[in-house]
Amino acid sequence: MTPARSTTSTSEETERKYTATPDQNLPDLAGIAGVTSIDVDTVDLSAQYFDTPDLQLLRSKITLRRREGGDDAGWHSKLPAGGDSRTELHHPFTADDPTDVVPDALLALLRGVRRDRPVALAALLNTRRHRHRLRGTDGALLAEVVVDDVTAIRSVDDAEPQWREIEVELGPEADLSILDAVEELLVAEGITRSPSPSKVHRVLGDLIPAPEHLRGTAGYLRDYLAHERQTLLMSDIAVRRDAPDAVHSMRKAARRLRSALQTYADDFAIDTALVEELRWLGRCLSPSRDLEVQHERLVDRVAEISVEQYREATRARIDEYFTAKSVAARSEAIITLDSDRYLVLIDSLDTLIGELSSAPKERDKQHRPKPAKLAGSIEKLAKKVSKRVNRVAEAPDDAERDERMHRARKGSKRLRYAIEVIAPLHPKRAEHALDRFDEFQDLLGEFQDSVVARDHLLDIVSEQGHSAESSFGLGVLHQLEAEIGAQQAVHLESAWKKAYKSARTLWR
The missing domain is CATH 2.40.320.10 (Hypothetical Protein Pfu-838710-001)
Incomplete structure (x- = not known):
């Protein structure tokens, strides 16, 4: 490249x-x-x-x-x-x-x-x-x-x-x-x-044949998948160009595609093999994106170190650490995009979108679900997320709390993307629900970023050659991130209640 x-x-x-x-x-x-x-x-x-x-x-x-x-x-x-x-x-x-x-x-x-x-x-x-x-x-x-x-x-x-x-x-x-x-x-x-x-x-x-206009649930899913596929492909080019925020855009498109397929696989008799391939793609892109986010986050956090000379030393160590890791992660991302496995994934996605386009004529009636059935899938997923949120308060220690918060975050993201698919069925109610889920995801995202930041800070501290100034600064940042995580965890239950209440209007 x-x-x-x-x-x-x-x-x-x-x-x-x-x-x-x-x-x-x-x-x-x-x-x-x-x-x-x-x-x-x-x-x-x-x-x-x-x-x-x-x-x-x-x-x-x-x-x-x-x-x-x-x-x-x-x-x-x-x-x-x-x-x-x-x-x-x-x-x-x-x-x-x-x-x-x-x-x-x-x-x-x-x-x-x-x-x-x-x-x-x-x-x-x-x-x-x-x-x-x-x-x-x-x-x-x-x-x-x-x-x-x-x-x-x-x-x-x-x-x-x-x-x-x-x-x-x-x-x-x-x-x-x-x-x-x-x-x-x-x-x-x-x-x-x-x-x-x-x-x-x-x-x-x-x-180029114009896409058939589809009414009903198959059309909503087909159009959603086609839109996210286009986003994925444009992000693919941007990643190869090393454009800003490209990996994030591509990983988000892959996650949206996977969540939509995973939620509605039974409703439309979709082979879940593609779900696993999209999960693989997301995992391959994650290191590059996570490093980009964490580098920016910790550089901004350096300003909160009280002594200027400690700030300079800490910033230098952070830049050195993330630069080395980012080069390797970007190289791995490009290898993924150049792989035969990735190209087969895109072809499989094209095939699925084509099959959904023919759903009203060629698929069995049982695989043309009514809106109420899709809303039922949303309800089922929301209840799973509720269980995950409830289990956070029962965690025996901070490490287990962090893991349970992460599981709640993943479930909530999947639920949010599933709501996006059926948004045309209930535009106003879906818009309100998605706004509440944005707020909930912001809370969970900030928490997870604080967890990952602490892990990186410990990795940096474990390296050789630290000055007293940088060691002190990294310790200050670790404490700040721990406090941020604790603050977000306190608000988890109340934020979820608002999100769940808004989502419930889609199936009641």
């Missing part, structure tokens, strides 16, 4: 696309508030788009292309980033760059999405682009508005669609109001938003 990080740059873009007829042109943009000048030119672009034979990249709203012409010639991959925004990975051409071989750096980043399948040319697009760069008083770029006349050739059948579209991209220092102003003018001219998120989707999108 080192080559990918050293040769591939990353940028964020916010862009809106519009459909235009061949005789529709841009309205006058000079009157937009804040625009003092407009630079106009024309460029010719040629782009080769690559994908797997079954268009796995396009299915995940990802594009991979080799483009010539314009200001940013090279290899690009664009990833969805929410709303009108995308993350663009740019890999420059090299002197001996072959035109039909995707750089290994990009292929490595996309390995989980493409399932290690080869990619090949899927479409060729030639574009004549008429650019209008809107600038402000200081010459800053507010937005780039382009009219694109596109001719495409798709590999599957040599079809050659042609069309005109308009793109409006936000400038690096502008806000969304400039996009809204341009859109208002376009709409007034009868120019509306494009239904296709990208040019290549317009060319190849008809080759």
Whole structure:
């Protein structure tokens, strides 16, 4: 993964696309508030788009292309980033760059999405682009508005669609109001938003069957799993890029998937083998995420050491300890994502989502549970968590209390994710319940973080070469974390009562 990080740059873009007829042109943009000048030119672009034979990249709203012409010639991959925004990975051409071989750096980043399948040319697009760069008083770029006349050739059948579209991209220092102003003018001219998120989707999108609209419980589970699968895949790429918070996002998606399947396995006759594989993935990612959280937590806690020289010595020891462990943990996470076992897991998840899509037609009626049956599964799980919470007060010592709190936390997380699945059945009641569970999880999460922090502090102290200052500082932090844990444990029962009461409205 080192080559990918050293040769591939990353940028964020916010862009809106519009459909235009061949005789529709841009309205006058000079009157937009804040625009003092407009630079106009024309460029010719040629782009080769690559994908797997079954268009796995396009299915995940990802594009991979080799483009010539314009200001940013090279290899690009664009990833969805929410709303009108995308993350663009740019890999420059090299002197001996072959035109039909995707750089290994990009292929490595996309390995989980493409399932290690080869990619090949899927479409060729030639574009004549008429650019209008809107600038402000200081010459800053507010937005780039382009009219694109596109001719495409798709590999599957040599079809050659042609069309005109308009793109409006936000400038690096502008806000969304400039996009809204341009859109208002376009709409007034009868120019509306494009239904296709990208040019290549317009060319190849008809080759991807639209997901069947499902009513009822199978649809809720299918849609939930599909959403979390997409989050998992986007997080996979972010982990490979070493992006901030990526491991956390990926582990959370895996946990949500596992909890949903585990809770409703009997209701939908789901093979629990996938549950175990998702548990394996979460365990493999845990060390990297936990180290990130704990490093940040203990660095913040250092400020509570009263003597400055003790703070400096303690911070140095903490940084040294976590840096060494984090490098090893990240390496293990990447090995996991590159493993055949992980790729089989993703394929199995795809298969399950496809099977749920056919549930109303092909599955037995007994495997199309009614809402009341799913609510019953929620009730059953909530009662299990209640038993775990009650057992905490009965713990004979602190070590056993910590273990029982952890078990209650795991059960509560599973219950929360199970409620998310059936939220469309009872939107308001589910929203209220999820808010209460957020509060409960915050309490349990803070407690568990204090337990793990104490373990790390003991590990650091056990290492050789400590100064008196750092040993003292680490001891202070250990005492602070013990006090935090005790405070959270006191509030466990009352917090659970609120969460349970809100969840009970889903089955009563």
